[in-house]
Amino acid sequence: xxxxxxxxxxxxxxxxxxxxxxxxxxxxxxxARDFVDEYVSMHISQQEKKAKEESIRQQLTHxxxxxxxxxxxxxxxxxxxxxxxxxxxxxxxxxxxxxYEIPEGARxxxxxxxxxxxxxxxxxxxxxxxxxxxxIGVIQSKLLKADLHGCQMTVTRSKCPSYIGQSGIIxxxxxxxxxxxxxxxxxxxxPKAGSVxxxxxxxxxxxxxxxxxxxxxxDRSARKFKTKPTIDL
Numbered sequence: 246x247x248x249x250x251x252x253x254x255x256x257x258x259x260x261x262x263x264x265x266x267x268x269x270x271x272x273x274x275x276x277a278r279d280f281v282d283e284y285v286s287m288h289i290s291q292q293e294k295k296a297k298e299e300s301i302r303q304q305l306t307h308x309x310x311x312x313x314x315x316x317x318x319x320x321x322x323x324x325x326x327x328x329x330x331x332x333x334x335x336x337x338x339x340x341x342x343x344x345y346e347i348p349e350g351a352r353x354x355x356x357x358x359x360x361x362x363x364x365x366x367x368x369x370x371x372x373x374x375x376x377x378x379x380x381i382g383v384i385q386s387k388l389l390k391a392d393l394h395g396c397q398m399t400v401t402r403s404k405c406p407s408y409i410g411q412s413g414i415i416x417x418x419x420x421x422x423x424x425x426x427x428x429x430x431x432x433x434x435x436p437k438a439g440s441v442x443x444x445x446x447x448x449x450x451x452x453x454x455x456x457x458x459x460x461x462x463x464d465r466s467a468r469k470f471k472t473k474p475t476i477d478l
Contacts, residue, residue, distance in 0.1 A: 273429055346433065347416065347424075354428050356396070357414045364395030388444070388451055389458070390466045396444055398425060401452070404439035411435060420461050449473055 261456065370392060372384045399412040411433055413425035422440075424437045437455030444451045460468060 345417065347426075352426060352432055353430050354414070354426055356418065357426060360395040361397055361414050364392075365446070367392070367395075369474050384449070385448070385451065388446075390468070392462055392466070393423075394462070395445075396446075398423065399443045399445075400435060400440055402441035403441045405436075408435055408440060421459055422435075 266278060268348050271326065326383050334342075368391065372387055392416050394417070395414060397412070400408045400410065402410050411425070413427040413433065415423050415425050416432075417424040421437055423437065425433050425435060427433055440455040442453045444453055458465065
């Protein structure tokens with residue numbers, strides 16, 4: 246039995262045109278083995294290229310690609326962000342920069358009357374009150390989730406007697422307090438816990454219990470409140 250390429254005969258000249266049509270190199274003097282090897286390698290490379298293109302197309306079509314360098318903020322990743330890269334401001338830095346403080350020159354009640362008008366317009370779009378009494382419950386449920394910055398609020402009941410009767414426009418809301426500006430241009434911080442507030446909107450006056458509002462404004466807007474008895478002071 247012959248070994249190596251001696252087992253393969255030289256290809257006839259008649260298939261030279263067919264070889265060129267397939268995109269192969271000139272085969273004059275090639276053996277059948279050379280022809281098969283070249284044809285198979287060309288065919289496999291084309292299949293691999295098509296498979297790779299199809300894989301990339303599916304990734305771009307059916308998957309969301311994250312372009313941001315999330316590795317810099319991944320938990321447990323101790324690599325430091327490059328100098329000058331964006332990073333969130335910490336709570337300690339916010340306090341040191343006095344970002345939550347209202348300057349003395351801006352503590353004037355009349356400056357925030359336009360803010361109160363904007364809040365009324367916001368509530369008009371949010372609540373869209375109807376004449377039927379059935380809609381009052383819908384308005385109350387929406388009011389619990391509404392943004393209260395700019396509304397005029399009065400403390401009607403409180404465990405601390407000094408807070409009762411305090412009234413003003415809400416300038417800032419935290420998880421546990423309201424910061425309001427009164428008509429005498431003074432700022433007052435009112436705790437939510439143990440207080441009951443009345444909020445005026447058009448011809449309506451709503452009563453809000455501070456114990457039910459002890460959430461951040463953004464968290465309260467997405468919270469589902471359950472109907473339950475009111476917590477008495």
